[in-house]
Amino acid sequence: MRLQFQVAVQTQDIAGRDRVDQVLHSAARLFREKGYGAASMRDIAGEVDIRPSSLYHHFPSKQHILFAICNGFQRDFNLDVLAQLSPDRAPEDAIRAAIHRHIVFSNRRWTDVLVTWRERRSLPREQQATINALRRQYRDALAVVVERGCREGVFEVPDSKLAAMAALDMVNGLVQWFKPRDERDLQLTATRYADAVIGLLRGWEG
Amino acid sequence: MRLQFQVAVQTQDIAGRDRVDQVLHSAARLFREKGYGAASMRDIAGEVDIRPSSLYHHFPSKQHILFAICNGFQRDFNLDVLAQLSPDRAPEDAIRAAIHRHIVFSNRRWTDVLVTWRERRSLPREQQATINALRRQYRDALAVVVERGCREGVFEVPDSKLAAMAALDMVNGLVQWFKPRDERDLQLTATRYADAVIGLLRGWEG
DNA sequence: TTAGCTGCCGATCGTTCGTTCGGCTCCTGC
DNA sequence: GCAGGAGCCGAACGAACGATCGGCAGCTAA
Numbered sequence: 495m496r497l498q499f500q501v502a503v504q505t506q507d508i509a510g511r512d513r514v515d516q517v518l519h520s521a522a523r524l525f526r527e528k529g530y531g532a533a534s535m536r537d538i539a540g541e542v543d544i545r546p547s548s549l550y551h552h553f554p555s556k557q558h559i560l561f562a563i564c565n566g567f568q569r570d571f572n573l574d575v576l577a578q579l580s581p582d583r584a585p586e587d588a589i590r591a592a593i594h595r596h597i598v599f600s601n602r603r604w605t606d607v608l609v610t611w612r613e614r615r616s617l618p619r620e621q622q623a624t625i626n627a628l629r630r631q632y633r634d635a636l637a638v639v640v641e642r643g644c645r646e647g648v649f650e651v652p653d654s655k656l657a658a659m660a661a662l663d664m665v666n667g668l669v670q671w672f673k674p675r676d677e678r679d680l681q682l683t684a685t686r687y688a689d690a691v692i693g694l695l696r697g698w699e700g
Numbered sequence: 701m702r703l704q705f706q707v708a709v710q711t712q713d714i715a716g717r718d719r720v721d722q723v724l725h726s727a728a729r730l731f732r733e734k735g736y737g738a739a740s741m742r743d744i745a746g747e748v749d750i751r752p753s754s755l756y757h758h759f760p761s762k763q764h765i766l767f768a769i770c771n772g773f774q775r776d777f778n779l780d781v782l783a784q785l786s787p788d789r790a791p792e793d794a795i796r797a798a799i800h801r802h803i804v805f806s807n808r809r810w811t812d813v814l815v816t817w818r819e820r821r822s823l824p825r826e827q828q829a830t831i832n833a834l835r836r837q838y839r840d841a842l843a844v845v846v847e848r849g850c851r852e853g854v855f856e857v858p859d860s861k862l863a864a865m866a867a868l869d870m871v872n873g874l875v876q877w878f879k880p881r882d883e884r885d886l887q888l889t890a891t892r893y894a895d896a897v898i899g900l901l902r903g904w905e906g
Numbered sequence: 907t908t909a910g911c912t913g914c915c916g917a918t919c920g921t922t923c924g925t926t927c928g929g930c931t932c933c934t935g936c
Numbered sequence: 937g938c939a940g941g942a943g944c945c946g947a948a949c950g951a952a953c954g955a956t957c958g959g960c961a962g963c964t965a966a
Contacts, residue, residue, distance in 0.1 A: 513913085529822065531737030535954060547956080548914045556954065612818070616735065652892055659877070660870050660896060667869020686858055690866060690904050697899040698892075719943085741924060753926080754944050762924065 514552050516542045522563045522605045530560055530613040561621045564614055567606035568628040574599050579635045585643030589695070590688040592636065593665055597684040600669035607669055633658055640695060649695040657698060661691045720758050722748045728769045728811045736766055736819040767827045770820055773812035774834040780805050785841045791849030795901070796894040798842065799871055803890040806875035813875055839864055846901060855901040863904060867897045 511519075520541035524533040535556055539546040553559050578592040600607045614625055637658035643649035651657035665687060674680035717725075726747035730739040741762055745752040759765050784798040806813045820831055843864035849855035857863035871893060880886035 529737065531735065532822075534952075536952090544913090545915055546954090547916080550955070551913060616738075656889075656892070660874070660893070663873020664866050664870040667873060668866070671865070683862075686862070686904075687866070690900060693903040693905060694896060694900050697903040698896050699899060740922075742922090750943090751945055752924085753946080756925070757943060 513542065513544075517549065517552060517559065518563055518566070521559045522609050525560065525563070525609045525613055526605045530609075530616045557617060557621070560609075560613060561617055561624075563606060564610040564617070564625050565621075565628075567603060567610050568625050570603075571599060572628050572632055576632055576635055579639055581642075584648075585639050585646060586648055586692055588639050589636070589643075589661075590692060593661070593688040593691050594684045596665055597669060597672075597687060598680060601672070601674060601680055604669070604673075611666070611670065633662060636662065643695065651695055651698045657695055661694060664691070664694075719748065719750075723755065723758060723765065724769055724772070727765045728815050731766065731769070731815045731819055732811045736815075736822045763823060763827070766815075766819060767823055769812060770816040770823070770831050771827075771834075773809060773816050774831050776809075777802075777805060778834050778838055782838055782841055785845050787848075790854075791845050791852060792854055792898055794845050795842070795849075795867075796898060798845075799867070799894040799897050800890045802871055803875060803878075803893055804886060807878070807880060807886055810875070810879075817872070817876065839868060842868065849901065857901055857904045863901060867900060870897070870900075 517538060521533070521538045524537050524541065527533075528537070535549055536546045538559070539549055549559075553562070575592055575595045578595050579588050583591075610625070614622060617625075637655045640649060640651065640658050641654040644651060644654060649657075668683075668687060672683065674683060723744060727739070727744045730743050730747065733739075734743070741752050741755055744765070745755055755765075759768070781798055781801045784801055785794050789797075816831070820828060823831075843861045846855060846857065846864050847860040850857060850860060855863075874889075874893060878889065880889060
């Protein structure tokens, strides 16, 4: 009876989304609002309207929920953004496109961004390393393009790895506080920041 | 006897620093390493070699320890950095000096930087507001100088508040991961980042 | 029909946490 | 010499936490 009711609500309300996705979605929101440590399994269970013990049917522990959120986001992020940095593209175009995507994608998944950024270090060392590897992959790919731009004479920076970090810090800072008024505001700001990064890479007098 | 021994060690080892400072110092390091939630009063007490209950002789609660760390740092930070942004200084010089100080000061108190940045939101709303007000004061002061630079024609940015945020995010990103090899490395990087910010403010094609 | 799996539940375990309290020992001011 | 505060202690309290376990309903395949 209860189950039938839940299924009925489910198919109407949150259309086919299964329990695992419901848990990940609610947990991410709670982790963002209260922090990983302060959000309890009881809180998460309450959000998806099941009992705390039932959570362990889908996830072996609280940490696995956090890891699923962080790793899922970072994997999707790299799939979307890293593709912009292909080697057969002019360095300027590639970086401009990557920064733009970086901002737009991060805005679309703002909760995951904040959780991954803030709560990652609550994970065990090994799972942290998995996610850090994905982040490093992005950073290194960006640094390679910067390096290439320097060799081609379109960029001029004192240190390409430092420049990549500076650009990423600037953009990662933005996506944490920026809440666009509408889609046009988002697109405009993404383009402006892409401009800023290109300007930085061209005008960093060493 | 025990107390006399402690005093003897104290005056030799950590020269006149009293219990309150010892607690703040140890707590900050623990909050940085384990996070505010995961670092317990028992951990802090163990670090300064007293019993947990004795902590409440100096601080009314754990949150007051965190607030003392964050507020103390941000107050000192503003005293040091904000002074560089005086109105009778050329915008370029003022910002260059402020960014340089920002980086050098943050490096000197790296632990406080990370704790203030990451754990601030564990504070009650009112205490958060106190610290946020200090941060906003710095950000606004920087935006004012950027605005002045734009009117004087030395800067060209699409939005002076957005530009100030971009510059601050870049620098705040740096101070969180940057560990200089030595004093020369610190000074060099601080100067380079000051250059980068000036370059950004001059070359942000709107 | 029935064995077995999935999803869920109530009850509860053991641990850790922040905090409180009464009392002890020094040191200082009167 | 004595009152009183500062500093510290051991013991313990109540609450919250992550996680476990046995069992129950409903669905599915043999």
